[in-house]
Amino acid sequence: MTVTWRREGDAGLVELANPPVNAMGLAVRQGLLDAVRWAENEPGLSRVIVSGQGRAFAAGGDAREFDGDPVPPHLPDVLDAIEASTVPWIAAAHGVALGGGAELMLACRYRIAAPETKIGLPEVTLGVVPGAGGTQRLPRLVGLDTALDMIANGKPVGALDAQEMGLVDAVADDPVAHAMSLDMTSVQDRPILSALDGPAPDDDAVQKARATAHKRMRGQIAPQKAIDLVALSATTAFRDALARERQTFIELRSTEQAKALRHIFFAERAAKAPGWLDAEPLKVERAAVVGGGTMGAGIAYALLLAGIGVTLLETDADGVERAKANIGRIMDASGRRGLLSDDKRAGIEAALTVTDDYRAAAKADLAIEAAFESMEVKKTVFGALEKALPADAVLATNTSYLDVNEIAAGLADPSRLMGLHFFAPAHIMKLLEIVQGDATSHRALATGFDLAKRLRKVPVLSGVCDGFIGNRILARYREAADTLLMDGTNPWELDEAMVEFGYAMGPYEAQDLSGLDIAHANRQRQAATRDPDRRYIPIGDRMVAEGRLGKKVGVGWYRYPGGGGKVVDPLIEDLVREEAHFAKVERREFTDDEIRRRLVLAMINEAADILAEGIAQPAADIDLVTVFGYGFPRWRGGLMHYADTLGVDAIVADLRALEAEDPIAWKPSAALLACAQQGIALRDYRPNP
Numbered sequence: 178m179t180v181t182w183r184r185e186g187d188a189g190l191v192e193l194a195n196p197p198v199n200a201m202g203l204a205v206r207q208g209l210l211d212a213v214r215w216a217e218n219e220p221g222l223s224r225v226i227v228s229g230q231g232r233a234f235a236a237g238g239d240a241r242e243f244d245g246d247p248v249p250p251h252l253p254d255v256l257d258a259i260e261a262s263t264v265p266w267i268a269a270a271h272g273v274a275l276g277g278g279a280e281l282m283l284a285c286r287y288r289i290a291a292p293e294t295k296i297g298l299p300e301v302t303l304g305v306v307p308g309a310g311g312t313q314r315l316p317r318l319v320g321l322d323t324a325l326d327m328i329a330n331g332k333p334v335g336a337l338d339a340q341e342m343g344l345v346d347a348v349a350d351d352p353v354a355h356a357m358s359l360d361m362t363s364v365q366d367r368p369i370l371s372a373l374d375g376p377a378p379d380d381d382a383v384q385k386a387r388a389t390a391h392k393r394m395r396g397q398i399a400p401q402k403a404i405d406l407v408a409l410s411a412t413t414a415f416r417d418a419l420a421r422e423r424q425t426f427i428e429l430r431s432t433e434q435a436k437a438l439r440h441i442f443f444a445e446r447a448a449k450a451p452g453w454l455d456a457e458p459l460k461v462e463r464a465a466v467v468g469g470g471t472m473g474a475g476i477a478y479a480l481l482l483a484g485i486g487v488t489l490l491e492t493d494a495d496g497v498e499r500a501k502a503n504i505g506r507i508m509d510a511s512g513r514r515g516l517l518s519d520d521k522r523a524g525i526e527a528a529l530t531v532t533d534d535y536r537a538a539a540k541a542d543l544a545i546e547a548a549f550e551s552m553e554v555k556k557t558v559f560g561a562l563e564k565a566l567p568a569d570a571v572l573a574t575n576t577s578y579l580d581v582n583e584i585a586a587g588l589a590d591p592s593r594l595m596g597l598h599f600f601a602p603a604h605i606m607k608l609l610e611i612v613q614g615d616a617t618s619h620r621a622l623a624t625g626f627d628l629a630k631r632l633r634k635v636p637v638l639s640g641v642c643d644g645f646i647g648n649r650i651l652a653r654y655r656e657a658a659d660t661l662l663m664d665g666t667n668p669w670e671l672d673e674a675m676v677e678f679g680y681a682m683g684p685y686e687a688q689d690l691s692g693l694d695i696a697h698a699n700r701q702r703q704a705a706t707r708d709p710d711r712r713y714i715p716i717g718d719r720m721v722a723e724g725r726l727g728k729k730v731g732v733g734w735y736r737y738p739g740g741g742g743k744v745v746d747p748l749i750e751d752l753v754r755e756e757a758h759f760a761k762v763e764r765r766e767f768t769d770d771e772i773r774r775r776l777v778l779a780m781i782n783e784a785a786d787i788l789a790e791g792i793a794q795p796a797a798d799i800d801l802v803t804v805f806g807y808g809f810p811r812w813r814g815g816l817m818h819y820a821d822t823l824g825v826d827a828i829v830a831d832l833r834a835l836e837a838e839d840p841i842a843w844k845p846s847a848a849l850l851a852c853a854q855q856g857i858a859l860r861d862y863r864p865n866p
């Protein structure tokens with residue numbers, strides 16, 4: 178039974194029982210309707226109290242059903258029946274009441290929530306709008322402005338805020354007990370929300386919501402549609418507006434955007450240790466982190482937040498001071514944003530040791546090395562860690578590019594080592610690439626996945642290659658961008674084209690933020706092994722030679738006067754033209770569409786090679802990497818999902834056309850050719866064993 182009901186005194190107790198989070202699929206909707214009928218026929222009931230079993234009140238409509246046709250009873254009809262019931266329903270919520278769960282609360286005559294409850298209408302984050310009265314009942318209860326904010330942003334609110342805005346009537350530790358003890362005389366006479374007049378029209382509030390949604394959720398359809406619907410509550414009769422809401426919800430669920438967002442939602446939840454790992458993870462209680470720079474300090478802080486004690490190791494006393502300052506700055510910033518209380522900070526500081534003495538790491542179960550990107554340095558660090566840590570401790574390197582197998586070869590037991598590639602800022606970014614070397618043990622990998630879960634990160638398994646999954650795709654993206662730059666465009670046009678595609682910023686602005694020297698050092702490292710026939714664009718190297726290292730020095734691809742926002746620097750055009758002249762390139766204009774097409778194709782082709790080589794598997798893992806680590810628009814579903822919407826045949830045809838221009842850079846990947854030949858999508862591609 179996914180919904181149960183019983184009588185206790187003069188109260189009917191209805192409970193949603195669809196673990197783990199009471200998603201409101203067909204069986205729950207039917208169960209609720211049956212419960213309404215039962216309560217109507219049960220003599221002498223003063224109230225029906227609806228609550229949720231387990232950790233949630235209800236997580237909303239079952240998103241797994243959204244690919245098929247809607248099957249009755251539909252949620253709006255079920256909620257209408259609850260609202261119209263002669264026995265008043267009371268919502269007793271805890272955990273989360275999201276989407277349809279929040280709409281169920283709105284259909285009740287009285288709403289109670291436990292203090293930790295999160296209530297919200299997050300449908301836009303799945304590319305749809307509330308589909309069971311939320312856009313009409315909520316503004317009638319809390320006003321147009323607040324409803325616009327909640328529905329267009331999709332952000333849930335806590336119970337106390339919900340009480341303040343009038344969304345819940347009471348906050349109680351035991352909402353069901355509170356509902357049982359409620360004096361029903363005042364509740365009985367309350368009007369139902371659908372009978373109330375709509376809020377007063379407020380064009381300013383609507384325009385403001387549109388502008389905010391345009392900025393924060395650029396390119397997405399659902400937020401603007403949600404705003405249209407909430408605005409309707411002020412001008413249109415409840416039933417008419419409800420019909421529009423339903424129609425919009427049904428139309429949106431089958432859009433590419435909604436499918437893409439569902440794909441990422443479920444891919445994120447499916448990102449777990451693979452089934453073939455046959456070892457128990459080591460339960461990490463204390464970790465050593467080597468290197469207290471920005472990355473190491475961020476990793477240390479992330480571990481501390483998850484309740485893991487940290488010994489942060491540096492090379493000397495100055496390094497210790499710098500590391501302390503770095504971690505202090507992160508904590509200050511978190512404190513200012515209200516994310517770290519003084520008490521919690523004191524606890525974290527007590528669990529942290531910063532030292533240059535490796536003996537302090539003698540009890541660590543795990544070490545994560547985040548030292549300078551040099552093979553020599555890494556080998557020395559691991560030599561010291563091997564001596565200092567227990568023989569069964571797991572070792573990890575946070576290298577971005579270096580060969581994990583070569584690092585492992587320096588260890589007495591190479592099976593202890595894996596790559597744990599964090600993204601800056603490490604305490605915020607959700608992606609964690611777990612790199613499996615040739616010798617890495619299942620125990621080490623299982624420990625990596627378990628750690629990701631504790632840090633609430635999205636883990637993706639990667640094989641060893643230059644740049645692993647994410648940075649390898651990024652390097653190809655930048656190479657394609659530099660080629661466009663040389664051949665005719667400029668950084669700001671190119672950046673704008675990618676912002677239009679859905680990135681928060683284009684590749685040149687992003688490089689200015691991270692610093693041009695890192696990619697430069699990398700290109701230097703690769704110089705010896707680079708294919709001499711491959712076209713090489715030296716503009717980035719010239720930039721570094723001229724000290725244009727990015728925002729940190731006030732000038733890179735853009736200028737940053739006074740350390741502030743970016744401004745276009747016309748000198749770049751001279752610099753690029755000069756380089757093109759040296760290289761005898763005849764420059765031409767590129768349209769925004771051409772720019773996007775080339776950059777996205779370059780990434781897709783590289784990612785397909787990554788699949789073909791078995792570095793990543795399945796394609797959805799590349800979607801997670803690109804969305805959670807590299808700013809690929811979530812609403813396009815990640816790089817490979819987006820590629821499948823373009824279609825493998827169209828991609829191969831495009832690559833063939835570009836191949837005439839540069840047969841090396843645009844050679845179609847074996848994975849794409851295999852998919853085209855077999856008539857399958859990239860998501861179904863498996864490399865030959």
Ligand code: COA
Nearest residue numbers: 197198200236237238239240241273275276299300303446
């Ligand atoms: N539809 C279908 N399945 C859902 C779901 C939904 N609305 N919400 C959660 N689930 C599933 C998850 O896929 C996961 O399944 P799995 O165990 O097979 O991987 C399981 O419920 C637990 O969810 P998870 O996200 O891992 O748990 P959590 O405690 O971290 O978070 C929620 C719980 C409810 C906060 C989170 O799942 C969520 O935000 N859900 C979406 C809510 C929403 O957008 N509702 C509106 C739908 S239109």
